[in-house]
Amino acid sequence: AQSVAQPEDQVNVAEGNPLTVKCTYSVSGNPYLFWYVQYPNRGLQFLLKYITGDNLVKGSYGFEAEFNKSQTSFHLKKPSALVSDSALYFCAGGGATNKLIFGTGTLLAVQP
Amino acid sequence: ETGVTQSPTHLIKTRGQQVTLRCSSQSGHNTVSWYQQALGQGPQFIFQYYREEENGRGNFPPRFSGLQFPNYSSELNVNALELDDSALYLCASSLVSQAGRGGYTFGSGTRLTVV
Numbered sequence: 001a002q003s004v005a006q007p008e009d010q011v012n013v014a015e016g017n018p019l020t021v022k023c024t025y026s027v028s029g030n031p032y033l034f035w036y037v038q039y040p041n042r043g044l045q046f047l048l049k050y051i052t053g054d055n056l057v058k059g060s061y062g063f064e065a066e067f068n069k070s071q072t073s074f075h076l077k078k079p080s081a082l083v084s085d086s087a088l089y090f091c092a093g094g095g096a097t098n099k100l101i102f103g104t105g106t107l108l109a110v111q112p
Numbered sequence: 113e114t115g116v117t118q119s120p121t122h123l124i125k126t127r128g129q130q131v132t133l134r135c136s137s138q139s140g141h142n143t144v145s146w147y148q149q150a151l152g153q154g155p156q157f158i159f160q161y162y163r164e165e166e167n168g169r170g171n172f173p174p175r176f177s178g179l180q181f182p183n184y185s186s187e188l189n190v191n192a193l194e195l196d197d198s199a200l201y202l203c204a205s206s207l208v209s210q211a212g213r214g215g216y217t218f219g220s221g222t223r224l225t226v227v
Contacts, residue, residue: 004154036218043116043202043218044155090154098168098208099145100216102154 002027004093006103013081014111021076021106023091032094033074035065037087038105044090050074061085081110116219118203124225125193131224133188135203138217143167144186145216146178147202155202161186162208190224198226 003026013019025031032051036044048059055067065076074091088107092100117136125131137144143162147155157170161180175191184205190197200223204216 041220041223043220044204044216045218046216092154098143098160099157099170100147100155101157102147104152104154 002093002095002101004091004101004103006089006091006106008106009104010107010109012109012111015083016080019076019078019081019085019108019110021089021091021108023074023076023103024072025074025091025093026072027093027095027101029095031067031074033065033067034092034094034100035059035063035074035076036090036092036102038090039087047076047089081108083110083112086110116203116205116217118201118219118222120222121220122223122225124227127193127195127226129193130189130191131193133190133201133203133222133224135186135188135205135219137184137186137203137205141205141207141217142184143206143208144180144184145204145206146186146188147204148172149200149202149221150196151199158188167208193226195226198224200224 005024034049035047050057050067058064088105090105091103094100119134145160146158149155159169160167164180177189179187200221202221203219206215
């Protein structure tokens with residue numbers, strides 16, 4: 001069965017510091033991996049995706065993610081966190097099926 | 113280009129009642145998917161509609177049903193509501209060829225509370 005795991009319920013980081021939000025996956029075949037962000041009472045906003053190609057994927061708002069096949073990970077990163085980055089982040093897997101499988105989400109709290 | 117719009121934004125229903133949620137897809141998209149996001153959880157795939165027919169279904173009982181209309185808009189119907197149906201219901205539109213590749217545009221959701 002395909003699954004996506006986010007091992008941290010919450011990540012706390014000081015503004016200006018680098019941030020990492022972790023994601024591991026178990027997806028059959030070639031993995032399609034995504035990061036979405038959700039602000040309170042809002043839908044999901046797409047940040048970035050890995051389909052194929054370079055392992056380092058750059059996305060919106062200065063975020064990037066590194067695909068690591070050997071560790072089956074797809075961690076979200078940003079060199080310098082902003083208070084406005086505080087939100088709920090979801091990792092998701094897709095592929096040949098027509099649906100996305102989401103992790104349970106990680107709440108990112110950036111302190112001023 | 114318009115995004116995905118959902119209505120209503122909030123809804124309170126009594127256990128045992130029926131509810132209909134609506135979604136207008138993004139212009140140019142031909143597929144609509146519905147997800148249920150319970151509190152503290154990630155979105156769970158309910159089903160997808162393409163060409164007015166169900167095109168894949170997640171692990172949800174038959175009392176969850178849907179429709180897609182010729183203009184690609186969609187409805188999610190839930191019968192015999194249970195307390196556990198309380199959740200944020202998200203609609204996402206895409207081109208059918210891009211659904212698994214993450215080519216979704218999500219709406220802001222309908223917050224359903226069952227009391």
